[in-house]
Amino acid sequence: MLLIHCPYCNETLPEVEFAYASEAHIARPTRPSETTDEDWAEFLFMRSNVKGPLYERWRHVHGCGRFFNAVRDTVTDKFLTTYKAGEPRPDLSSLTEGLK
Amino acid sequence: MSQYRVSGRGRVDTARPVTFTFDGKSYRGAQGDTVASALLANGVHLMGRSFKYHRPRGAIAAGSEEPNALIGTRRGSGRFEPNTRATVQEIWDGLETNSQNKFPSLKFDVGAVNDAAYMLFSAGFYYKTFMWPRSFWDKVYEPFIRAAAGLGVSPIEEDPDTYASRNLHCDVLIVGAGPTGLAAARAAAVEGLRVVLVDENPEAGGTLLSEPQARIDGKAAWDWLAAELEALKALGVKIMTRTTAIAYYHQNMIGLVEKLTDHLPKLPADTPRERLWRVRSKQVVLAQGALEKPLVFHGNDRPGVMLAGSAQTFLNRYGVLVGKRPVILTSHDSAWYAAFDLQDAGAKVQAIVDTRADVDALLQSEARARGIAVKLSHTATATSGRLRVSSLRINPVAGGTVGAAQDIRCDAVLMSGGWTPSLHLFSHTKGSLTWDDDRTTFLPEKTPEDCVIAGASRGLWGIGAALADGAEKGRAVAEALGKTGAQVAYAIEADRPGTGVSHKELPTDLSAGKAKAFVDFQNDVTAKDLRLAVREGMRSIEHVKRYTTNGMATDQGKMSNINGLNIASDALGKKQPQVGLTTFRPPYTPTSFGAFAGYHRGEHFEVTRKTNIDSWAEAKGAVFEPVGQWRRARYFPKPGEDMDTAVRRECAATRASVGIFDASTLGKIEVVGPDAVEFMNRMYTNPWTKLAPGRCRYGLLLGDDGYIRDDGVIGRMTEDRFHVTTTTGGAARVLNMMEDYLQTEWSDLNVWLTSTTEHWSTVALNGPNAAKLLAPFVEGVELTEEAFPHMSCVECTVAGMPARLFRVSFTGEIGFEVNVPAHLGQKLWDILWEAGQQYGITAYGTETMHVLRAEKGYIIVGQDTDGTVTPYDAGMGWAVGKKKPDFVGMRGLARPDLQAKNRKQLVGLLTEDGSKLEEGAQIVFDPKQAIPMTMVGHVTSSYDVGTTDQPIALALVEGGHGKMGETVYIPMPDRTIAAKITATVFVDPENTRLKI
Amino acid sequence: MTAPISSFMPGVLTASAAARVGFAHRCARFSLRARGDLAPLEAALGLSLPDRIGQRTSAGEREVLCLGPDEWVLHAPESDATAITAACAGVYADHPHSLVDISGREVSFVIDGPRGAELLTLGCARDLDTIAVGEGRRTLFDGATVILWRDADNNFRLDCWTSFATHLFHLLDTGVRELGAENH
């Protein structure tokens, strides 16, 4: 069971309080009806499925209820950082350097 | 005093005798004995038969690593457990134990024929033997494998014990309460940290318990230990014994299993048998010590052959001599001390046989001083004896040549092949290992966790080294937690440092092909099996392991891994690190299912949510069904009624007069804010802007893929406030989905969502008399067609209770849903039930609700839809707002595939022969086509207990909306049923019955 | 069979030498959601709305706990409910917010006794030491979302949705007896 830092509660808490919410930074088109089938399919279905640091979303569903973003290494299962929804995606190089 | 008990030795209390049975025979031991130590005190070495060859076996070890001495333990009815290690189970008055894998008796076993048929059972025999012929599988192989598979016999009665679990947070968790762990605990505890020290044994002390000769800080080891434990407790250290760290998970989460009652003669009240602790520790110190390795030679499994260190433990901890004429066979100094201790306790050590040419002179002179013969540069090539070893065959080795054999008469062979650091938990952390050529073993290197490994588990040897390393590592973790960390030094006397070498199988002058030199005792894997596996092409240690099953038994290779690796790498001609070590997997020792289940069994197995009206239904004898986490009344049988009869009655009564239904489980979400209507417009397919306060509408929720996710009636209570209902099972999911869009896509909207599912008890009244029944209780609105038409909602008072009243129908009858604050639900129900008697009011459950709605063609999301159904497929295009700029799923619906003509569409089905279809049955257009037939849909709902004059069904059929009146076929195992495609509404298509 | 929720009466439900679990009197409960300038709402309610998750404030018998960046739970005597609703409605037009009555949604258990905090470790994975006395948190207890109000070291209130109450009480009762047996 992982420990996850909620950027809203500013606490590091057991994973059971959280729910996974798939890849982050996939914005829904503001005018969906104007998107092409290809663009819509890209938004709806395509995910990066990276081996390594992944930008993803979690929800502190049994706590403050907020959705937030995280960078988690899918190989080591380590969280590199978490940040509030709407904040820009952090630079990966700055995150990995901080690790031992 | 038993024959092999040594007075003045050990920590057991011989003044408190304990009587127990083994295979029906009564034995006497002492308070503090294990089954193994008590049996050994009585001269009993034969404790079991091996798994594959049914060879006679005795205890080889003294602790939890024991592979052989597996027993069944019994405490009266229902309390039977197989595969308990006799070396771990403490005895108590009345304990019943039995040996395993024997038939008909331990001393004469028919299965031992497997031993003679040894060639059949060599490496990979499962893979080779059971391949062919195919026809043998059912009758020959499978029964054989089933009979042979598994150790011991499973209990068949329900476990009457209880199990518990707890979460624990601490600063430093120390695994292993030997000298290393004790020193680490002190170093951390003096800094004021929350320290937890666990040990799997009944008492803390580890090696100190087996080495009473040592002196620490001027005190005898056991005196020092007692004082130190008191001191640690005073410092606030939580010391947990009989507690095994079974697994190490991410971010310093360690699973502990604490055994609370297995050692007690009487079970205390309210006390679980075992407790699983989920520990989250900021820092972890692993101090699990090292495990002794056997030597691999022909006959090394005979009862009486055991590890020298274990013999020393049996003597010093339990006061038991495992033999009176033992011979020592070793490649490590430690066994010499075992020899000295046994000799000093009255045994006549026959010889110390060491594989090495050079052994410390001091040890040799100590042996001579005791009159013990010393044989250096020797190998062991065989043992003899039937159910107990009676001699050891040894040969000198010179220049790689094995010389002439000599037999040494003995009643025990005490062997030591050196020590393996216990790296199990360290490996669970994905810690890397490094090969140490000098010590011929893997040592811990780096771990990604906040964890240090100390003492013998990182290859250090001796009590002095352990104390020093424990103190240093304890200081280091304290420092990592921001403390200064004090240096603690210990003065140690009479320590027993030493060295040794590690071997593959010992050299022999006998035919290697016939040798039964065991590596894995529990799975009966020999050195020959490992070499055969390599000859047959296995290259990776993981393949060798699976081909031979080496290390795959319940002891997880604690003794066999390194010996197996040495042999496999020799056979491969590679260095050990190139061959690799197999993965250590949790749990460290076998763990009961009960410990994992904890409190979650019986009625506490999982959350069962109940409405406030549930107890009324229970009192009325309702039959319940689970819906999500809820239990809901499915039907209310009268005496003698089965489900069909009850549901037929409930359906008829509701259509004829009035039915009452507990709809409290429906999900409810309060949507409040200035942008509430805009949020609803974006979320649901329907247009909401023109819905006036006081009116409600059926809402359809899609995913962005365009498929139906949920539905429900939604009322606009005021301009800025919607009362949304969802399906029972979808409540949490829908709220989560709404929050997701609101928080992450539409943060421009000023609106908030609150779950009110449980704020309201919802009582549904349906039937022609529903309005008549309800009207007298309602204040604030007239229940007339004009004042409160179908699809209205209002805040009012019902029977004096504050209520939200909805006029809706999921049955096709006049319908009301009365919402009152949940704690008033039962009161409202009672009032309506009482008043309804004049109308013959009938309580109905979910089954009747399903039938009545199907007769009206109302879908149930998840039953008539399956995540690939659009509103158009379901015939509900009318619910889709055509003029809205966007809603969730709008763009998805425009995908070409969702516009296709031949999509599966929801239709009604009426069978030609009047039979009832099976839900889930597949549909074809042409029943005469060749198999496999082209399936064009399936039956989603089917009932024959409703108010129609023939069974009805709903189905998804390719292009169904364009095939009204056509015939489709439903092939069943015994016949093919023809059915006509119809509209989905079977009752009152004009909705005349909805009118008051 | 576990007792139905309707059989729970205010007062002590189960007790041992280690811990006690009681059932709290019913009270008015509201979920309050708001953003931006909170002053008008605070004035209407007569208490300040804490802005750190987990923090509590109270005024008279009204008590509020911050659960999320824009979320509070408000407890008050039942008789105070109408006044609260009216006060908030009065400022809605100028300061839109969401006030939802959840009085029927939840019940509260009261936990105390010398090992009250330890009792909660049976079902709560988070470190209770991180909830200071006088604070509260929403968290998970034995699979159910709950709100913990820490009133003293070993004194908690546990709010849960009504339908989970019998399940949670079953574990609390088991734990009270289990901890009690350890005390001997």
Ligand SMILES: [Zn+2]
């Ligand atoms: Zn949070």
